[in-house]
Amino acid sequence: MADLSPKDCELTTLDEENLWEIMENHRYKIVRNVCPSRLTPYLRQAKVLDQLDEEEVLHSPKFTNNAMRAGYLLDVLKTRGKTGAIAFLESLKFHNPDIYTLVTGQEPSVDSDSFRGLIDTSKLTECLAGAINTLQQELSQEKLRSQALQQHCYKLKEHLHKLGAQNKNLRDKEAEHNRMKREVSTQFHQVLKLKDEMYNLSMRYTSALQDKDLAITRCRSLQEELYLMKQELQRVQMTSSCERESRERLLKISSDQNSKEVSRLKEENEKLKSLTFSQAEKDILEQNLDEALESKQELVDRIHSLRERAVTAEKQRKQYMEEKEQTLFQFQKIKVDFEIYKEKMNALQSQVVELQKERDQAYSARDLAQMDISHSLTEKDSLRRKVFELTDEVCELRKQLQKVQAESLSEIKENVMEPSKLGKQKLIRMHAINPQEDNDFSLLTSTEHWPDLSAISNQEQMGSFCSSSPVPPCKQSLHKRITKDFLENSISVSNVLVRRRPALRILSQVTALTFQGDSFLDQISIIGGNHTGIFIHRVTPGSTADEMALRSGTQIMMVDYDSKEITFKAILEDTTLEQAIGLLKRVNGFCCLSVKINMEGYKKLVQDIENKVTTSGDSFYIRVNLVMDRKADGELQVQCNDILHVTDTMYQGQSCWHAHRVNLYNMKDTDHGIIPNYSQAQQKLITLIQDMTQQSTVFRKQSSGGQQKLVRIVSMDKSKVNPLCSSSDGSQTEPSKLEDSSIVCFWTESCFTLVPYTRVKPYKPIRPRPVVFVPMVIGRILSEKLSLLKDFEKCPTEYLSQEEYEVRRQSGDIIHEKEDPSHHNYVTYQAVESLMHKNMHCLLDINLNCVQTLHRAEIFPIIIHIPVTEKNAKKLKKALQRLGTTEEQILETAKREEAELEKVPCLYTSLVPDCWSDVDSLVNCARLSIADEQKKFVWIERSPQ
Template structure:
């Protein structure tokens, strides 16, 4: 009762936050009960609402109903601060006293029986005087502010002059800089020219030296040929001289010999002399040597002629080949010229189109400017028309005052005036509620008492002239129940198909707890017969005539509101302790179903029954409201979200009897323990010390089937076979929050340890895999298809994987299975070792190094837009890229593509539905020495290999899939490593690929 005793001064003493918190707590009642058109005139007079704001609130097409307009009005007033809150409460005091009492706990100090919610003339004068005083104070403040701004403007002008002087100095420096830059560029060009001249001279000098060497060799060959020719000439001269002497002697002998015996004897003697002639051994050797040399020179000449003929034939073939190449080059040149002409035409057309688009853009800008100018002019005209309406309203008030004088003087004149009003049009005048604040004639003091008694009659007659189906009444009093019945009946009579009644709902003013609200309609009715319609108390006499003209059935409200839920429906009710009213079963695989409803609870009154599936929950309480979709959530998260409901809430539900029956049958047959089903990758080692717990290692894949197992603090999971996905041993594992605590404790223990225990034959034992996720978007189970409200404050909680708190360390990662049918590409780690292995492995059947393709800029832009670029080819650089086409072409050939890419490309490959095999080779100082020869070919030292291996192993845990790791002691040399890698690739090809779902 203390709140009811507060005065208006207590409201003024409250701060802005308290006032708006008071109104926000009753926002639902306010937006459902008041009409904005009744409050905007007073709010404009209080200077908390402008003309444009009023136009937006009353006539904006974005707001399709009165509740949306009132909500936007509250948002505008909230921006005005405390003045907006006080003005709004004062307007409620005049027009909606019930809402004013509900919000503030105060009784309005206006007597509505006498004043009918209208302001007195004296109070209005005082209000206007106060407003004028405040305006004068504001004017004085503005003058002072103007003087201050003038002084500031003078200071700014002085600083501007100094800045201009500084700018002049900077311009001079810039000119000097540009001059020096031009001189430097000129000197640079001169240096380039000198370099080019030196290069040309060096080339000319080298060519000259080559020509000199060629001339020397040619001279030597010519000297040898000259020597041989001289020897041949000497031999020929000797032979010819011998023959010539022999012929001369024979001729002389023939001339000198006589016939007969003398001649015969001479011949015999000569014959004997010739026979007696013998050559010495030296002469024989010389002749044989000459003969051999002649034969050899002849063979050399023959061989040289043969080689020259072959060179001539080869030159002829080259000439023909060069001629064909020339023809092809000319043909390509002509084609290129044609393509160039086509491209020129295309560019010209594109430039023309761009010019046209620019013209259209300029025209659109001009049209927009004209439209803005017209809208501003229309607003100015509207303001002028409003002022005229105010003036006409004052004239109407004066005329009505004069009319009441005449009526008071002659009572008989009332009936003709009433008859004259009857044929008036039924249209509603604009701004009719301005009568409540119109100023009266101060000279007319004699009619002070009669005016107050007649003004309510004026408003009632004005309301009677409105259409019967209009809910915008000029009267400040809300319409009665009979008036609503009459209006709805007339609407049905004029257009029976204009209203649809898809559901039978219970709707009360303000929507108290227990109200059921549909997605599409705000008010729904049931058609009852006219004979069954009860006669309300206090009904008007004139309503019987209107009801007689209506049809035999009219829409009325019905209690209780029960409906068969055959589609997605929103139920609004009091959901305090919601999990005590209902119990739920199901999970992310089947959905969340209501399994039990407490009799007599609010959920039971809203017709919630077992088998109803909960799609979404929207909780509105004193704390910021949250909205979460439960269609694909786990049972654990659904229970926690429903447990947060502590007040009025809205549930989006639908009836899914088949799914519910199947789930219940599976639970009764112990085929399943819940409706949850998803796969996780464990990021830490779980010891499984207690009885019934499942022992799991880091990077194991588990199938979770129940998130509320046993004492609601653990999950039930099965170990998954990496080759067949069949489930093996099962047991309990910690839930997400418990696993997070264990992960944090394990990391703390690891940081406190000074030394890390190592295995006797291997590297350090892996106990934990650190994975960071986004705090705003942690990993979710199968929630990625759910539609959530992004504007709600608790959106991140509703989308969290399984726990209320979202740490950056994830003990479990949600994974999805894939079974590729084609050979998967291979990525080696470290990359330096991968380059060595790729050369060896590509020689085997079924393996080939994936080449980097050359792409032009246009091809790169097109491929990059399609998402077909994996990574730039480092050995080539520039325009060479590893593309999706190259990888898939090798996969189609039943070949493993050996990729030389970074680990960041794994996510890119996953988006292409390509799942590579990652082979990690552990490297230490001992194993680095075994790869010394391969490293020397790459010009890489052992220290560089170890450093690169350490850096790449840090990024290995960020890979969203499993990988194969080779221990350092599993191979002894490069051939042994090659065999281990081959077996690891074949083994990974047989396994199921598990990929993480990243935000």
């Protein structure tokens, strides 16, 4: 340690507590202004710090800034006692004199000999040599790392180059695939266009008949109204005439009575004036006069009332006249409308007559075409019989010809051997023999498989059915002739509906063959699947299928098999290879097979299989409802609710499926392997449920401490049987009568109702999806918090009257009804759609049974499940109290709603119970989960029907 000055000696006289008290009083300034890396060399030389302490101070990850390192340095030196304090003050004297002055109140005095004794020259040399060695070792290690990184970079460049080449190849294949898809789409649209034209014609005819019926009904109603109007007009006329006669009669009677009464009164008045009366007589006369005046007043009042009635009658007459004019006007209008409707009906009837004529002509043309086809088939059959007869005759003639040739050759040899006896050699007429006749005969009797039509053009002249050669046609010519007739018949009757007949039915490019298909699957082999269709790959030579001209590349569209034991009718356009094999395996007798030629699709499928692009023509997606562990090499380990892409339902000819796990974000296939088929998986599901019942648990512990779901209980109604397992008359096939029913078909036609696989289809969301929380009580808490954020908003409810509710319910606009006894508030489809158009996540407060209603409206919500335990419920205690809910109630509600999650027809996400500690962290976890679910594809369950 350096020599101390007189002032320093004053510091050394202080005890340990005083020294550290002085430094603790100025600790803030020290840690703010001191750099530990400058002080540690001196402190290490002063023996108050060792190498480990220096490493901890300078390089510990716990100390993220210089102040923390300086503070830790002071704490370490404090453990060294008084020596550590003095050494620290001496280091401040050398490197931070200002801090030294601040702490001690003294000016630092540093002599030239202050650094003596800190370290010897030999020790310094050893220290420098050690440091140099350490630096050289680090330099060599850095060189080795650099070389390794360069090699790794070179490998990465090579790998990048290979990936670029693969990417270019994949792009080329993708472009070719897109081109073929466009071609298929174009052909498909053309087919749809033709179907639409046929449908429009039938609809026009139907609408014309409906218009005719409506017009007839309208005409009858108008006639009834006209008859009623005539009756009403007659009644009004009768009433008006009666009123007029009664009024005139009353007026006439009243006027005659008044004139007679006045004249009588005048006469009596004259008589009375000429008479003289006594007082008593005068009183009587006055009384009579008063009575006469009263009667006169009554007559006057009656006259007034009659005049009022006359005025009223006149007003009614005018009113009736106006009504009569209006009635006549309406009658004229109805008459004009009747004439117009009559003209329309005449025109419509004429059009209907023309349509009936055209229909009759079409029916007659169809019948003629059917007759021509039947005649041509009959002629072909007769010609075939003649061909076989001629073949036998030709064989006999050839035998005779060979015999004659052998005799002629023997005679020639004898003539050659005895020239002297014969003298001059006679000329012998030789029969001209076609050197290709033997080849033709070998072709005729060959039992090899028929080649493609394009391979027989070189033998068309000698083996053609229509050639002039006496040699019978070969099998290639017969096959070509059948195909040519089939195409001509397809073109001629493509726009005519053809009735079914026992031998042949032609509709567009599909033809139906009826034959005796004993052990039909032994006669042919098939490839394909639900994505490409079912194709005939090979045909056994000499079999019934071979005689019916079934060839490679023929697509099977439908099979209709009827026997005493089994009856079924199945369309194979959308069936898997496993289903098709199971169906065709049951055909063992007379059946009807609908086929069409699709060489382009067949060649594409064969090319993909040969190039190992795929192993079959199957392609569909499923949601797994149970856990399946990997027990052998090649098997795929599957978790419950995994989405798999099934690409082969008869993998390597076995009753198992080949599937790929699907990436939920981009729908790409990842790891692949073998999984059990439907019936095998169903048996595993039943076994797993039985094991769980014995163990009384549905979950098992994982090594990470979480819970893994083993099964998802999904059941189907037994009455909803797949149409592939029903007969033509709707009766069910008995399972005991099926051969190998495990591979016949799947999707709920088994005797069990539990579903191990659920078929799903993908949907890519474009707009923000609504959000549903489970349980609903916690969802209300989260909705209040999330609605304050930018991209979230609570779904508003609407108050509707009873009439509005009925109208909106019938239109399918009602999603959910709020449980409020005083109001009728409803969540409507229009409210959800408006928020989605605003690019907002609509926060829904609805039950899980409303999810299917949303799916029917093509709205697919995000379902967030928050597992609730007693520990988690305590974290939400305050929030639950604000909603008036207790912890016991939320646990019971969560248990009930978690059971309903099994019935939801889509995937849902569950939060990890330990990922949140309070409401704010729960909101953050829910927000991140919603953002993650928005990026994924939506997998919607498809009905087995």
